[in-house]
Amino acid sequence: MNAWLPKSVAGRRWLGLAPSYFVIGIFMLAPMVIMAVFSFLEPNPYGGVKPEGSMAAYVKLFFEYDLEDKLVFNPGYINIIFRSFQLSLGATLACLAFGFPVAYYITLQPENKRNFYIFLITIPFWTNLLIRTFAWIIILGRGGVIETPLLAAGIIEDSLRMMYTDGAIAIGLTYSYLPLMVLPIYASLEKLDFRLLEAASDLYASRLEVMTRVVIPLCKPGIIAGSILVFIPCLGAFIAPNLLGGGKKLMLGSLVQFQFASARNWPFGAALSMLLLAVVVVVLIFYARAAKKQAAIAGGS
Amino acid sequence: MITCNGGKMTTAIDIRGVTKTYNPGSNRPVKALDNVSLAINDNEFFTLLGPSGCGKTTLLRLIAGFEQVSGGEIMLFDDEIENLEPNQRPVNTVFQHYALFPHMTVAANVAFGLERLKKPRSEIEATVERVLTLVKMKHLGDRRPNQLSGGQQQRVALARALAPSPKVLLLDEPLSALDLKLRQAMREELKQLQKETGITFVFVTHDQEEALAMSDRIAVMSDGEVQQIGGPTDIYEHPVNRFVADFIGDTNFLDCEIVSIRDDLVTCRIGRENLFEVENTGGHTVGDQVTLFLRPEKISLSALDTKNGPDTRPGKVANIVYLGNQTAYTVDMGDGIELVAQARPREDGKLPFAFGEQVAVGFSTRALRMLAQ
């Protein structure tokens, strides 16, 4: 027996968990608390903050000071936030529409093939996001993979100007997080009892009804989980808007980075991060409730 | 429902030369059904019986439409259905593990088929109530399947399949997941339900007792082929071959040689002097090797004494298996013959014979039958 181990079970548990608590507590949880505090401070024009309490960062989300130093409504940031939600939602729906049939198709395959398909889906996910997004510049860009043959064939006469558009960002986001949609949907489809499909068909459900009445309701947890896994990183995305949107079409994530790298308004960056965090918390609470409800249905069977 | 059509039975399902091959064209094709033909009458409780892998479930799934035939035709009354999708066939299935939709209540499960058939709301509600009452589940209509016991789920599955009033109800080993007592109770109920509704039941099982207890007719299947079709007593008393005799009930087989044939009696011999007389079914010649079979319950055992009749032979108890309501004795008859016989326990609960005891073994000529092959 190792003499250094505490004798009590509880003591050993906490000893084992201590490093995790220490690292994540100090370098993740504590920073988030400090970030929350920073969002209520005055910015220092050279970066960092001045130790003066202020709501300025949150006010800045909605208002700006005009020439006479009066607060006027400024929709600029709200628009960016709104755009971020729009693009994230669009990308999430695109991932769902694109990924669901694939997850379903994989479920129909024999087991050894299924694992291989899943492996193929995970590979791009584990490769560098920056690189994968950069590749889209070569595809979408002026004189890129799509344009060149079209120009050569005379189908188009001028550049399609696909880069630096919302469409380009949406494609980039969809591409970035597509595996995160397919995997949880596949996980829930894999558990689906295919006899239920036969039962539905036996009870006069058409192919479409089998899908809408049985398959989709039963893999709702996977769909919800996938949507959350895609939506959250989309909202905080930095690479796709910066590379494919050219840094002009800002999203929340790039706006946050901008506050620290260029604008030097840390409290405002912290406030924007807090907003992102708030969205995450809301979404996760929604998910926890949905999961609980689903567990009540599926439990025991 | 009227079962007679001009004095003649109406055929509900006519299987004509159906073949099913899995992985056709691959290097390992599996023939699950080989040229199967059988007719199931309307208003009949018909059972497909056989060991696992015999093709009985495949046949049921072909009728339901979950699988497609590789060859042959399936007629439902006068319609050819083998190329229809499951939802286009007016038959319903009770699945082995019920396959109740976990995300719907009991009532919604039962209403599912009616809703797909676009029945009016009022009719759906009335039918759901009627069938749930029929299976004694009306009070649990709001429950979810996972809140029900196995037996209750079974009843809901039954109600769900009956609700759209199918022309034929297919039951895929529906009782196999239930425990013994419940299974026996459900047998009665299923039989009753079939009579009440007048719907043709096609019941798949590997349990011969279940098949004998419930069926009007049974098709015994093995290796993708139908071995025999007949009523329960036909199948039990007059099996056409060794497989059927062996699969249904316990049996003693006697492989022997025909030594003489008279008008109505054939005499067979095993070893030197063990002679057995059996009814002449024709088509045999002296010297043929044949198999006789004898059901254990048709053998009587008695103490070996002077009162033994001329049709008894001596034997020695070689093994005893106590089964409670009866005891199975293996009796060594000499010449390598061992017969299993059943004896009821004595009233005082003691076993009538002891291991190694000499007993008189008696059975009549009529109890002994010759198998075709």
Add this chain to the structure above:
Amino acid sequence: MSDQEHALSAPNKGKKVLPVGHYRGLGAWTVFFFVFLYLPIVVLVFYSFNANRTVMSWGGFGIEWYLKAFENDGIQKAVWNTLIVATVSTIFSTAIATIGALVLARGGNFRGKTISLGLITLPLMVPEIVTAVAVLIFFSAIGMNWGLGNVIIAHITFCIPFAFMPIRARLEGMDTSYEQAARDLYASEWETFRFVTAPLLMPGIVAGAMLAFVISMDDFIITLMVGGAGSTTLPVYIYSMIRRGLTPEINAVCTVLLFVSVAIVTAYWVVSKKSQTDTVH
């Protein structure tokens, strides 16, 4: 019945009926999906062998951009930084995750188990940019400036859940009866761990370490925010190259990084597949 009557009573005759649950076009859709998923990667690799100076116009096959990239001092420095950061954070995060997973998977039920699980997986749930901002603010607030050390600490933190998940999955898939059998055969607690739990857990630990390594190696946004001038890693360097203008050199560097990731993930897949086959009966 004549053939015509057959055709009337069986409307689907001649048409192949799909099995229940199958839909037309799924296969084609899946092919399209994989083309979408792999096209960018294929394009990138393809153009990295472009002999032409401009990224997008093809000028014949050549590997000079690889050679050029290897000679680039900035890239060399960035590769070193990346390897140091990934190696150190993998070692620490895997060690921390292993003992955490042992407690959570083998420590029975205890108060605070759910919270502990939530805490360990916290870095997975928070958007990367928020983590980056929080850590940046934290280091600035306490005035800590250890250069590459800051980056390593941030990486250890967010690599813990990635190392944790396969280890925990492995432990939960492992029957406790092996450990009970060892105890029954007179092994002490330590001997049980040393001779039974640890060897069986090894594939999980290896898998966890590989994931942690890939995640650390590929991280961009957190390193960009937290890292100072001297602690540029390869992804950050690539980003600055892209900002300066597209050169085929970027393609070459990206391709190399891509292949390292794919190699590690493939190895991970093989390891986890093997570990599945030798414990699942």
